Amino acid sequence: MALYSEKVMDHFRNPRNVGVIENADGVGEVGNAKCGDIMKIYLKIDNDTISDVKFETFGCGSAIASSSMATELIKGKPVADALKLTNQAVTEALDGLPAHKLHCSVLAEEAIKAAMKDYYDRHGIAYDESLFPAEHDCESCEV
Amino acid sequence: MRIYADNAATTKMSRTAIEAMLPYLENVYGNPSSLHTVGQEAKEALEDARARVAALLGATPREIYFTSGGSEADNQAIRSAAILGKRKGRTHIISTAFEHHAVLHTLKKLEKEGFTVTYLDVHENGLVTPEQVAAAITPETCLVTIMYANNEIGTIQPIRAIGEVCRKAGVLFHTDAVQAVGHIPVNVVEDNIDMLSLSAHKFHGPKGVGLLYAKRGIILSSLIEGGAQERNKRAGTENIPAIMGMAAALEEAVRSLPETMPRVSALRDRLIAGLNEIPHGALNGDAKTRLPGNVNFCFEGIEGESLLLLLDDKGICASSGSACTSGSLDPSHVLLAIGRPHEVAHGSLRLTLDASTTEAEVDAIITAVRDVVQYLRNMSPVWRELMNGERKFVID
Numbered sequence: 316m317a318l319y320s321e322k323v324m325d326h327f328r329n330p331r332n333v334g335v336i337e338n339a340d341g342v343g344e345v346g347n348a349k350c351g352d353i354m355k356i357y358l359k360i361d362n363d364t365i366s367d368v369k370f371e372t373f374g375c376g377s378a379i380a381s382s383s384m385a386t387e388l389i390k391g392k393p394v395a396d397a398l399k400l401t402n403q404a405v406t407e408a409l410d411g412l413p414a415h416k417l418h419c420s421v422l423a424e425e426a427i428k429a430a431m432k433d434y435y436d437r438h439g440i441a442y443d444e445s446l447f448p449a450e451h452d453c454e455s456c457e458v
Numbered sequence: 459m460r461i462y463a464d465n466a467a468t469t470k471m472s473r474t475a476i477e478a479m480l481p482y483l484e485n486v487y488g489n490p491s492s493l494h495t496v497g498q499e500a501k502e503a504l505e506d507a508r509a510r511v512a513a514l515l516g517a518t519p520r521e522i523y524f525t526s527g528g529s530e531a532d533n534q535a536i537r538s539a540a541i542l543g544k545r546k547g548r549t550h551i552i553s554t555a556f557e558h559h560a561v562l563h564t565l566k567k568l569e570k571e572g573f574t575v576t577y578l579d580v581h582e583n584g585l586v587t588p589e590q591v592a593a594a595i596t597p598e599t600c601l602v603t604i605m606y607a608n609n610e611i612g613t614i615q616p617i618r619a620i621g622e623v624c625r626k627a628g629v630l631f632h633t634d635a636v637q638a639v640g641h642i643p644v645n646v647v648e649d650n651i652d653m654l655s656l657s658a659h660k661f662h663g664p665k666g667v668g669l670l671y672a673k674r675g676i677i678l679s680s681l682i683e684g685g686a687q688e689r690n691k692r693a694g695t696e697n698i699p700a701i702m703g704m705a706a707a708l709e710e711a712v713r714s715l716p717e718t719m720p721r722v723s724a725l726r727d728r729l730i731a732g733l734n735e736i737p738h739g740a741l742n743g744d745a746k747t748r749l750p751g752n753v754n755f756c757f758e759g760i761e762g763e764s765l766l767l768l769l770d771d772k773g774i775c776a777s778s779g780s781a782c783t784s785g786s787l788d789p790s791h792v793l794l795a796i797g798r799p800h801e802v803a804h805g806s807l808r809l810t811l812d813a814s815t816t817e818a819e820v821d822a823i824i825t826a827v828r829d830v831v832q833y834l835r836n837m838s839p840v841w842r843e844l845m846n847g848e849r850k851f852v853i854d
């Protein structure tokens with residue numbers, strides 16, 4: 316059996332939306348190099364819609380694939396939808412991840428939320444704090 | 459195209475080894491413990507193999523105990539020495555921080571049972587010194603266990619001198635020589651070794667077979683109870699085909715050392731020189747005192763698993779010490795032991811060559827690694843920060 320699904324390998328080999336958005340409306344970075352995964356998400360937002368999204372990832376195959384899939388799932392969507400993105404949705408869209416790699420999809424969800432929070436903060440938009448729980452610590456990587 | 463550069467994980471069986479096994483799979487199927495002719499044929503083969511491997515190691519046949527591989531031999535050697543030590547009230551063991559888990563996990567268990575273990579520092583170059591060993595020995599020390607060559611970074615320890623220190627101090631010396639035997643000359647007498655573990659699948663023999671050498675006079679304790687095989691020290695009907703394959707593979711490997719060692723070392727140095735051209739990468743472990751086929755690098759700003767997967771797409775089989783590939787949270791204990799910080803240890807790549815590797819393959823590996831490292835760096839936020847000066851390079 317292969318380590319990853321075909322979908323994961325496709326998004327790993329041909330990641331969508333890699334790169335940087337200059338003058339992004341929101342930027343979110345989660346993870347740390349010590350743990351071996353960092354994801355950075357850049358958002359362009361027009362009329363409450365994610366008009367563009369890019370990512371940079373330092374991490375394993377599933378981290379890159381999760382970032383790629385997460386950006387695909389929110390691109391062109393209303394910001395309200397982006398806020399509802401869950402790690403389960405990312406995992407399902409990838410046709411599953413090995414149990415010890417599920418934290419990669421969690422990171423992807425958190426990176427997008429962090430970028431959204433940054434967007435709200437920068438633009439002085441009020442938001443419900445409970446939408447953005449504190450980033451999980453390293454211990455919780457242990458699935 | 460496929461380039462297999464993961465020979466430290468396991469090797470392809472040699473034709474010689476396969477052919478040495480076939481008669482014992484097809485015709486000589488007896489149980490060496492049986493008294494009848496069919497059994498005695500198997501017994502003869504078994505003892506012939508024992509004599510041949512003993513001679514290749516500088517041992518006598520009675521000092522060779524066949525096992526299921528390197529892990530079992532490590533476990534049995536350390537357990538036996540611990541039991542002998544405890545009887546005399548000696549419960550201190552000396553080892554290093556970067557042993558194979560077969561050794562480390564056995565030592566951890568012994569610590570829970572009341573033994574104390576000193577893990578010697580292996581320094582940035584991945585080498586311990588005989589002086590460190592001498593300084594660590596106390597009247598309580600019952601065992602020194604230090605690997606001959608490291609499985610990840612390939613560094614070769616000064617085994618002969620360490621053995622001499624132990625001999626003088628009257629302390630048993632075990633070495634996990636799984637990565638060394640068949641790759642560099644190893645002789646238990648010249649190297650002052652009391653116990654040695656080896657595994658056939660690391661030198662083009664079959665998997666699931668190895669041996670423990672224990673110098674005459676050392677009383678082993680068995681891990682597996684049952685029949686009287688292996689002079690009562692390892693129960694279970696002997697895996698004759700595998701043992702025959704191991705003996706043939708070892709003969710071939712040791713006999714060809716004068717030819718393969720310089721050739722594989724030259725390929726290794728070519729690979730190291732090529733990979734050294736990649737900026738912000740560094741060789742792990744001493745450049746010269748290392749196994750002929752071992753190359754291990756860290757590249758800053760990238761993670762090892764994605765590197766391996768993309769190399770695999772290009773037909774190159776390698777390995778990494780990143781946490782993602784180990785299935786644990788931490789990167790390789792070996793890379794941490796030589797002082798690599800976590801973030802750099804995640805970006806490690808091990809390439810292990812053998813005598814079948816060609817110069818063209820080495821050059822193809824260099825090109826592929828260079829391209830993949832660059833590609834991954836281009837999408838890495840860590841690399842961007844390093845390049846922007848927002849994060850400090852660990853490797854210049």
Ligand SMILES: Cc1ncc(COP(=O)(O)O)c(C=O)c1O
Pocket residue numbers: 466467526527528529530532558560605607608609634636637657658666667668
């Ligand atoms: C240094 C070292 N010791 C022990 C072992 C375990 O050997 P085996 O796989 O035969 O149990 C290995 C190989 O995995 C090794 O490289």
